[in-house]
Amino acid sequence: MDTFALTIAAILMAGAPLVLATLGETLTEKAGIINLSLDGSILLSAMAAFACSATFDSPWLGMLAGACVGAAIAGVLGVIGIFLGQSQLAVGFILTLLSRDLAYFLGHNFSRQPGPNLGLWTIPGLGKAPFVGLIFGSQSPVVYLSLAAIAFCWWWMYRTEAGMRLRAVGESPRAAFGRGIRVRMVRLYYCLAGGALVGLAGAAYSLAVKPGWGRPQGCEGAGWIALAIVIFGGWHPVRAALGAFFFAALQVSGIYLQEIFPSIPAPVFQVAPFPMMILTLLAVNMGRMGWVQDIVRRHPLFKALSRGWSIDAPAALGQDFDPKKGL
Amino acid sequence: MNRDSLLTQIGWLALTLLLALALTVIVAWPAGAPPLETIYVLFKGGVSSWSKIGRVLAGWVPLTLCSVGLLIPFTARLWNIGVEGQVIMGAIFCTAALRPFEDGGGTGVIILALAASVAGGAFWALLAGLLRVFGRVHEIFSGLGLNFVALGVTLWLIFGPWRRPGVASMSGTKPLDISLWLPRLGTMSVSWVGLILACAAVLLVYILLHRTKWGLKMRAVGENPKAATLFSLGPRRRLLQAFMLCGGLAGLAGATQVLSVYHRLLPNISSGYGYTALLVSMMASFRLSLVPFICLFFAVLNVGSIQLPLQLGLDSSLSGVIQGIMVLSLFIVQGLRLWLKQRKEAD
Numbered sequence: 001m002d003t004f005a006l007t008i009a010a011i012l013m014a015g016a017p018l019v020l021a022t023l024g025e026t027l028t029e030k031a032g033i034i035n036l037s038l039d040g041s042i043l044l045s046a047m048a049a050f051a052c053s054a055t056f057d058s059p060w061l062g063m064l065a066g067a068c069v070g071a072a073i074a075g076v077l078g079v080i081g082i083f084l085g086q087s088q089l090a091v092g093f094i095l096t097l098l099s100r101d102l103a104y105f106l107g108h109n110f111s112r113q114p115g116p117n118l119g120l121w122t123i124p125g126l127g128k129a130p131f132v133g134l135i136f137g138s139q140s141p142v143v144y145l146s147l148a149a150i151a152f153c154w155w156w157m158y159r160t161e162a163g164m165r166l167r168a169v170g171e172s173p174r175a176a177f178g179r180g181i182r183v184r185m186v187r188l189y190y191c192l193a194g195g196a197l198v199g200l201a202g203a204a205y206s207l208a209v210k211p212g213w214g215r216p217q218g219c220e221g222a223g224w225i226a227l228a229i230v231i232f233g234g235w236h237p238v239r240a241a242l243g244a245f246f247f248a249a250l251q252v253s254g255i256y257l258q259e260i261f262p263s264i265p266a267p268v269f270q271v272a273p274f275p276m277m278i279l280t281l282l283a284v285n286m287g288r289m290g291w292v293q294d295i296v297r298r299h300p301l302f303k304a305l306s307r308g309w310s311i312d313a314p315a316a317l318g319q320d321f322d323p324k325k326g327l
Numbered sequence: 328m329n330r331d332s333l334l335t336q337i338g339w340l341a342l343t344l345l346l347a348l349a350l351t352v353i354v355a356w357p358a359g360a361p362p363l364e365t366i367y368v369l370f371k372g373g374v375s376s377w378s379k380i381g382r383v384l385a386g387w388v389p390l391t392l393c394s395v396g397l398l399i400p401f402t403a404r405l406w407n408i409g410v411e412g413q414v415i416m417g418a419i420f421c422t423a424a425l426r427p428f429e430d431g432g433g434t435g436v437i438i439l440a441l442a443a444s445v446a447g448g449a450f451w452a453l454l455a456g457l458l459r460v461f462g463r464v465h466e467i468f469s470g471l472g473l474n475f476v477a478l479g480v481t482l483w484l485i486f487g488p489w490r491r492p493g494v495a496s497m498s499g500t501k502p503l504d505i506s507l508w509l510p511r512l513g514t515m516s517v518s519w520v521g522l523i524l525a526c527a528a529v530l531l532v533y534i535l536l537h538r539t540k541w542g543l544k545m546r547a548v549g550e551n552p553k554a555a556t557l558f559s560l561g562p563r564r565r566l567l568q569a570f571m572l573c574g575g576l577a578g579l580a581g582a583t584q585v586l587s588v589y590h591r592l593l594p595n596i597s598s599g600y601g602y603t604a605l606l607v608s609m610m611a612s613f614r615l616s617l618v619p620f621i622c623l624f625f626a627v628l629n630v631g632s633i634q635l636p637l638q639l640g641l642d643s644s645l646s647g648v649i650q651g652i653m654v655l656s657l658f659i660v661q662g663l664r665l666w667l668k669q670r671k672e673a674d
Contacts, residue, residue: 080659083666
């Protein structure tokens with residue numbers, strides 16, 4: 001039982017940055033913008049967070065720096081993609097490569113240096129509780145942050161008026177424009193907010209989950225996984241978070257499997273999430289295919305199980321909106 | 328936009344380069360890179376001697392192979408982001424074909440290895456293509472996922488079945504016998520076989536896209552897939568063919584890395600050329616005539632950047648930063664032009 005609780009604690013920890021990154025991208029994509037720069041953003045903000053916290057000896061200042069860097073990269077994408085009408089996918093991909101190289105270039109002097117990390121928060125009294133105490137009694141602050149972010153994102157998106165505007169610009173920008181919403185500005189705001197969350201994810205890597213900076217840092221590729229989880233999560237914050245924890249569980253189980261199969265070299269387990277990513281997307285997209293839907297329709301059991309399996313993307317995802325062209 | 332005069336075009340190009348230079352200085356100066364000295368070291372490190380030019384050309388060969396390959400699927404508006412993995416797979420298949428010939432072999436064996444690498448790259452591209460066409464997995468995810476899988480396969484081979492007797496390490500498999508190396512061009516580290524292959528690839532892609540019915544139909548698929556289906560041009564089959572051709576060329580790039588650069592299989596066998604090639608094709612705005620020149624410039628930057636850690640204590644990834652900033656500047660300038668044009672029309 002204790003092992004189980006500790007495994008859950010490890011999954012929550014490994015999943016925290018993934019959750020933050022997927023929530024950020026979910027927000028951005030709900031507004032209709034695809035931010036493909038996640039992988040590089042996470043790396044550059046991880047570097048900035050570590051460098052800042054090592055220089056000023058303050059990990060929380062590092063978190064702030066990470067969020068700012070993430071928002072800045074998303075801002076570049078937002079301005080070029082929304083206002084200058086260039087392909088979001090192309091610019092996002094360039095930014096991901098650019099930020100990665102920039103991270104290695106600017107982080108050269110911080111490589112393999114000692115630096116502070118966020119440590120653990122202990123909730124007094126909870127540590128003695130059975131099971132739950134082992135999971136939440138003494139955890140990294142980023143775990144609490146990620147759990148709070150899930151609840152906040154859900155509340156913001158589905159229970160506030162601002163959230164309704166967010167969904168409106170992603171689903172039907174023309175209708176939203178007609179209701180007097182400044183579509184492009186709203187999109188830019190959520191691009192920045194999503195980028196800040198992605199930046200926090202990067203900071204969570206270099207200050208808590210995989211403390212330190214180096215080449216490789218250990219979070220390379222996490223951004224692509226997060227992008228895939230957004231699709232798997234059907235652009236819903238809670239479901240996306242569950243997807244993130246599922247992939248974190250995969251990573252954690254890799255550590256156990258490594259002990260069972262010592263003959264397989266360790267780096268092989270690190271790439272295991274990627275075939276899984278392809279298979280997950282395949283499974284999600286299968287649900288949209290005609291012949292699969294035919295089979296599902298014939299059996300009531302499948303029908304019940306398949307409810308909500310494939311969720312469509314925001315209708316205006318990746319599409320430009322030019323208010324001058326009118327309604 | 329092609330209606331602009333030559334002078335205007337040169338003006339916009341100059342603006343792009345100036346913007347790229349300014350942005351590079353802004354990010355690199357605070358990191359302790361004196362601008363003029365850094366540029367001097369970069370270019371001196373790239374072109375100051377014949378051996379360095381040889382190394383530049385050795386980098387130009389795989390980069391050109393990948394970049395011109397990318398133009399084929401892009402004609403059908405598809406992004407083959409998996410090109411990096413296809414380079415790796417080509418290198419793996421090439422090494423696999425050479426494993427029975429540890430004691431050396433002749434031209435026949437090398438041709439076999441080149442053919443194997445083409446098959447390997449095409450196979451990996453076909454996987455990404457099938458996932459895209461039949462599984463509806465966006466090619467960005469199928470391609471990227473397969474890149475990481477290919478890396479995993481390489482690591483498994485190097486640390487597992489193909490490990491060097493005694494030591495299994497990141498330094499790769501046992502070096503190839505010297506009779507299996509591609510013949511060099513004089514004393515330079517580039518092989519004339521590789522140069523011929525790269526030039527042939529440029530020519531092949533030109534003929535294929537602009538002088539054959541196949542290329543015309545490919546463009547039709549790219550312009551309007553729905554109409555292409557109605558005219559029974561078979562977009563699915565054509566998309567798969569485009570992917571496989573691109574993958575084959577990428578695989579060949581992997582073979583040149585194994586046969587003429589590293590002479591073994593390494594974890595970093597692709598040197599990131601797949602990703603750089605994507606930047607090249609965007610920088611060239613997918614125009615074939617520009618690709619070889621941009622590849623040459625990027626290769627100079629790559630080779631020149633090796634000197635940065637030694638002479639200025641900077642990280643060599645500055646070359647990637649400059650390349651990325653250049654492409655980003657191009658998009659910014661394109662966007663500004665669009666914005667100005669729209670404003671003019673509105674007035």
